[in-house]
Amino acid sequence: EAQVTQNPRYLITVTGKKLTVTCSQNMNHEYMSWYRQDPGLGLRQIYYSMNVEVTDKGDVPEGYKVSRKEKRNFPLILESPSPNQTSLYFCASSFLDGNQPQHFGDGTRLSIL
């Protein structure tokens, strides 16, 4: 089954403790992206990747890192999480040609205390 898988689905942690949210897709998509969704602000793009070893900043990249060492995986790294990063995070992927929609993972709800 074609899917985008995020882990964990829920996480509560404390300020400053490094964490990684994993994202994996099995559709051989070149393009992958991370979004955060906050009440009143909608979905905002954090980082995206056009292919292996190619990443770039979205609209709200501060406080986040990503890597794309393999085509199927695109982890989101919070080196020193802070409470303003408490949010619902979505990973999405698509082919690069732009004629296909992005497929979303089920979301990761992060709470930073």
Place this chain on the structure above:
Amino acid sequence: EDKVVQSPLSLVVHEGDTVTLNCSYEVTNFRSLLWYKQEKKAPTFLFMLTSSGIEKKSGRLSSILDKKELFSILNITATQTGDSAVYLCAVRTRMYSGGGADGLTFGKGTHLIIQP
């Protein structure tokens, strides 16, 4: 800065009513406009619109794009309680002038509640 504005932000109607959701945009390098439905979890894809005036239909849902006036509407006829969700509009833009990957800018969504 690219901007996508959805209206209304929330809407409560009775089962069987018809609703129209609006999405207007101001972006550079427009490629397409997408509608998603979000219930408890991930947004699920509904429509992708690239050309003006061509209606896309799926059951009771339909959508159309006006590239001159820079807006799209999503219609839902004979609404059911299962249509209750947040409906997201997103505009895909070309991030690099030579082609390549797309950026996706989302509106804040319309929260639709269908009362029995």
